Amino acid sequence: MLSRTAENLFWLSRYVERAENMARLLEMGYRMALMPAAGDGNRSEWRSVLSAAGCAEGFDSANTDTTELTQATVSDYLIFNRDNPSSIINCFEYARANARAMRTAITQEMWEALNGALMELRRTAMRNLAKTDLPGFIDWVKSQGALFRGATDSTILRNDGYDFIRLGTFLERADNTARLLDVKYYVLLPETSMVGDGVDNYQWTTVLRAASSMRAFHWVYRDDYSPWRIAHFLILNPFSPRSLAHCVENITSHLERLARQYGQRQAVHSLAVDTYAILTQGDMDEIFSHGLHEFLSDCLRRYQALSSAIAETYYFGGQ
């Protein structure tokens, strides 16, 4: 397929995934704001939402010092701000622009899912919904992501285009989960938990909630929350749909599919296999003892390297 098309497909699915992740982070913030204030109150929760979204700096420069960190200001920035490249509306704008630039590579159903989402989002009614019923709005965004992935899953040819779409989805998701954990890693540190009453259950559960993994966690561990288990679930557990292990497993298998289709294995394939090995052979105790933050930073660097290697291997950017 055309390199430009592959690149568009890759980014298209990254943007859809990013929009959905933004919605999940907002959901986390919203839930936290309903809880009794801990420490310096709810403000810190909206701050950590911005940090996890990678939007803290952007928010600060777009607002004055006196702007309060509230649901209204943060959600407006993360959903509708046109200057925020990761805002939900921009994610859908970019996704649709990518789709439009290669209409032939996606199916009618996929196009309708994207086009329909953006058309809705541009209406003022959606602005009102986000203001008056944030959970309702978040559900809507998640359903749009699900609609797109469902349309993709049930209609697109299982050729190389499909692999580039899935690579985009899982790279973005892995990146997001790692960032989310990195922002909250101090909550999960065993030392902190040993302090006992300093950290409440709900602090931990925010991490799970932001990854939409509350119920899944219970099914897998059938036990109370503990930082060790939560970190394990989101990093090493291959059954968790948003864990790093699951994401990288998928990245590896889609790269393998490409290698089979093109009859060519390249540096990017070994890079993926190495990244996957770290997760399959990883051990939570070891990760904690070497430092969770260091581990996650290394993961983020690796995802960046994978993304660049994919672009290079498949001639993205008209090389």
Place this chain on the structure above:
Amino acid sequence: MFNEMKMNDQVREPYRALVDWMDATGPDVLAQKRLEAETLFRKIGITFAVYGEGGDPERLIPFDLIPRIFTAAEWRKLERGVKQRARALNTFLYDVYHNAEIIRAGIVPADLVYRNAAFEPAVIGIDPPRRVYSHIVGVDVVRVSPDEFYVLEDNCRTPSGVSYMLENREIMMRMFPELFSKLRIEPVDSYPDQLLKTLKSIAPRKCENDPNIVVLTPGAMNSAYYEHSFLADQMGVELVEGQDLFVSEGRVYMRTTRGPERVDVIYRRIDDDFIDPLCFRPDSVLGVPGLMNVYRSGGVAICSAPGAGVADDKAIYTYVPDMIRFYLGQEPILNNVPTWKCARQDDLKYVLEHLPELVVKEVHGSGGYGMLVGPASTKEECATYAERIKANPSDFIAQPTLSLSACPTFVESGIAPRHVDFRPFCLVGDDIRLTPGGLTRVALREGSLVVNSSQGGGVKDTWIMAE
């Protein structure tokens, strides 16, 4: 004015079943269907942007639910006439880039061809595959009475609008399945297959295997981008931009995820001027440097062939009936609209004296821009236009204001007749193919004769009734 649905208060035969159905359905349901249709169009993303107007780059062309209908007999005549024209125009193109017999015979003036901006010296003497230059000929036809059709103009370069023919039908079938199951309407959905067949049949000399075909678009910002992607999709071929293609060792390649892949036939939807910056406009970033060299040496086929535009020039138009007689030895089946060429002294005098009755067009214009519709213009507008004509008479032609036929159309006040024209799309390759259908454009403003979508025109589905 000829109303295609009603004559002497009687519903004309091809429309009878439709009118009965509309009466039975009632205006409320129809109004509801109109809304549904608009939503569908937007959802699918069928849009058309208008150059230089700003605003929404993805504007919808208004779609009218009431179809325009031809009987099988009417279609037979149109079909023969359009195919005849497509054949003559292609023969003319081959001729003017080779021996120029028609000029030697004194039938078409040499100046009109060689000094024409669309005449392309770079392709003189080149033999395109099957000697075809214009593989898709859009012939604009108007009707003034039950038996009188006129050709308004020919489009030999890259006529657009065929996606509307296909999508309008798609929407109509979704809206009114019961009508399609009851009436025998010729299907149009074979067009993409026939286009693919046509493109395959013009593989270049150096192509040994099954030809690799692409559609070349200027990009997503182009007004007809939807159509480009639609056609590529329907044919199952790549939609490429200039940046995706490059020339190497006498062949054209596209950049793919597996590395370079050879391209044999390019259905280009960009103008001659832009296809090769080394040969034409050096500032063009839309095209492919070196493409023309490959074309010349038979390494790639280009549809439509560079230089095809000289046949659809409005000044050449007046000679098409002569071409048909000269090359085919036949009488034209479809007539031209009588045309005054302002380049001629006598004609110019007549045109200037009768401006308020005439339609005046720029010879090289298209899309309905820069034309004067005399009867709809003020004295001042006519006077201003007269000055333009006097400054450059050979740039203008004039035609009588035809009483275009009208077709009932949804308007604000209900259903009223509005003027229509018709563009069938004729394919020329190893064979001449014509899908039974075409694009009916409708002038939505009352009394207006300008049907161009860039000037507020709309579209209708066109039904050809089966025998």
